[in-house]
Amino acid sequence: MTNEPVATRNLDQYGHAELPWSRARDILATDSPTADLTFFVSTVRQDGRPHSAGVGAVWVDDALYFTGGPGTRRSRNLAANPACSISVRLRGLDLVLEGDAHRVTGAATLERVASVYRHAGWPATVEGEALTASFTAPSAGPPPWYLYRVTLHRAFGVAGAEPHGATRWDFAY
Known part of the structure; x- marks a missing residue:
């Protein structure tokens, strides 16, 4: 499955053209492994209350991946309800991604994403x-950490740099 939008809607009120998805996708692919970006993953508790946590995420092979320890609130929430949103400020573009996050257990994908994390400076290895890894964020809980892949439903981008604009992208899922 490719993460290309099936519909686009211009949300800009100042007459700017809609933003191409390739702008967001290319910045994610270039910057997420190595730039100092904090992604905020929002999930839903069983009682409907929201939960948000900063995570290290990477865009690999046209998909967004992030981790969560089995005991973390985000992992427990995702086990019951995969719906989530992820927010990040990229170079010149604020981005919100909406979709479902599912745990990845396939060895090939785990190793591929671990290699990207290693290239970025986090010494991730696959175990089961x-x-x-020998270290992670203080709030991540003890290892092992589950890997999640986000299936995009919708994304919103607001450009703070030329070319300006605001756009919604809808994805098939």
Whole structure:
């Protein structure tokens, strides 16, 4: 499945053209492994209350991946309800991604994403159906860490740099 939009809507009130998805996608692919970006993943508790946490995420092979320890609130929420949103400020573009996050257990994908994390400076390795490393964020909980892949439903971009604009992208899922 490719993460290309099936519909686009211009949300700009100042007459700017709609933004191409390729702008967001290309910045994610270039910057997420190595730039100092914080992604905020929002999930839904069983009682309907929201939960948000900063995570290290990477765009690999046209998809967004992030981690969560089995005991973290985000992992527990995603086990019950995969709906989530992810927010990040990229170079010249604020981006919100909406979709479902599902745990990845396939060895090939785990190793591919771990290699991107290693290239970025986090020494992730595959252990069973999860990732482990000698260190991680203090709030991540103890290893192993589950890997999640986001299936995009919708994304919103607001450009703070030329060319300016605001756009909604809808994806098939």
